[in-house]
Amino acid sequence: MDYCCTPLFEGVLDDRSAAEMAPVLAALADPVRLRIISMLAASETGRACGCDLEGPLGLAQPTVSHHMKVLREAGLVEGIKQGRWVHYRVIPERLAEIRDALAPTRALAQSFNG
Amino acid sequence: MDYCCTPLFEGVLDDRSAAEMAPVLAALADPVRLRIISMLAASETGRACGCDLEGPLGLAQPTVSHHMKVLREAGLVEGIKQGRWVHYRVIPERLAEIRDALAPTRALAQSFNG
DNA sequence: TTAATAGATCGACGGACTTCGATATATAGA
DNA sequence: TCTATATATCGAAGTCCGTCGATCTATTAA
Numbered sequence: 001m002d003y004c005c006t007p008l009f010e011g012v013l014d015d016r017s018a019a020e021m022a023p024v025l026a027a028l029a030d031p032v033r034l035r036i037i038s039m040l041a042a043s044e045t046g047r048a049c050g051c052d053l054e055g056p057l058g059l060a061q062p063t064v065s066h067h068m069k070v071l072r073e074a075g076l077v078e079g080i081k082q083g084r085w086v087h088y089r090v091i092p093e094r095l096a097e098i099r100d101a102l103a104p105t106r107a108l109a110q111s112f113n114g
Numbered sequence: 115m116d117y118c119c120t121p122l123f124e125g126v127l128d129d130r131s132a133a134e135m136a137p138v139l140a141a142l143a144d145p146v147r148l149r150i151i152s153m154l155a156a157s158e159t160g161r162a163c164g165c166d167l168e169g170p171l172g173l174a175q176p177t178v179s180h181h182m183k184v185l186r187e188a189g190l191v192e193g194i195k196q197g198r199w200v201h202y203r204v205i206p207e208r209l210a211e212i213r214d215a216l217a218p219t220r221a222l223a224q225s226f227n228g
Numbered sequence: 229t230t231a232a233t234a235g236a237t238c239g240a241c242g243g244a245c246t247t248c249g250a251t252a253t254a255t256a257g258a
Numbered sequence: 259t260c261t262a263t264a265t266a267t268c269g270a271a272g273t274c275c276g277t278c279g280a281t282c283t284a285t286t287a288a
Contacts, residue, residue: 009170013152018145025148028216029139030276031132038127051234056123060278065236067276084234084285099213102142144246165264174248179266181246198255198264 024098027074032057033067037076040090049085138212141188146171147181151190154204163199 013021027033035057040048054064068088071077075094079086127135141147149171154162168178182202185191189208193200 009153009156012156012170013149015145015149018148018152021148022143022145025139025143026275029136029143031129031136032276034132034135034139035127035129038132039123042123042126049234056126059276061235062237062279063277065234066278069236070275081235081284086235095216099216102209102213102216140245146246163264175265176249176267177247179264180248183266184245195254195265200265 021098021101024074024076024094027070027076028098030067030070032059032063033071036064036067036071037090037095040077040088047080047087047089049082049087051085135212135215138188138190138208141184141190142212144181144184146173146177147185150178150181150185151204151209154191154202161194161201161203163196163201165199 028037036053039053039056040046050061050064050068054061057064068077068079068086071088072079076091077088078091079088081087142151150167153167153170154160164175164178164182168175171178182191182193182200185202186193190205191202192205193202195201
């Protein structure tokens with residue numbers, strides 16, 4: 001018969017790293033926020049202000065503001081206040097960080113540093 | 115004074131692609147599931163059965179089973195039934211798919227095919 | 229100063245998620 | 259067949275999340 005393997009799990013993502021990584025992925029795990037990031041990245045200048053997003057997204061202003069806050073707190077987006085407006089831009093290094101952490105060869109790299 | 119830019123947002127991630135992509139990221143956006151994937155990838159054989167995970171994770175059996183279902187339904191993990199046990203393994207192609215979709219140069223690639 | 233506008237915050241509602249005990253199903257061994 | 263074990267399913271409790279109307283703050287223009 002078969003026996004159940006008992007792997008040792010060395011070099012596994014520890015609790016703390018997992019707890020740091022999950023919220024960043026959670027910030028990305030929303031259709032609206034994915035579209036926002038895509039819109040910022042697709043914009044010619046790499047930036048856009050909230051007022052330009054509400055229309056295309058079809059969402060109320062407080063909702064967009066909420067999503068921007070989530071993205072900001074995850075370090076995925078930066079807001080530059082310019083007069084009455086806030087221009088948002090994606091922080092590509094942060095996106096790359098997550099991509100690298102998902103590299104399967106590294107078993108969800110221990111190298112993630114929230 | 116400054117004017118607010120009005121970007122055209124061409125080539126932006128459409129609603130459907132975003133709706134397909136988000137649940138896969140949501141499946142990854144949990145500390146326990148990140149650790150599970152890491153454990154599977156770190157295992158010598160690249161596999162492990164549920165019974166080997168409960169202990170290290172410190173979670174009850176139904177909880178682990180629930181997380182495996184989420185990962186399975188997201189296409190991130192595959193379960194191979196062997197006798198009484200189910201051996202799980204990561205599907206690295208799926209992980210790569212998500213990594214590619216997060217490539218900033220592609221503005222959250224339209225190429226994601228959930 | 230007053231009016232208008234961009235953005236943030238608050239509170240509430242509905243829905244989804246994580247967790248676990250209890251239970252059901254399937255397989256292996258005696 | 260009967261017992262033991264691995265896994266799945268169900269139901270419940272508590273928590274978290276997305277959304278929006280109402281409201282507040284900050285800045286600009288008149």
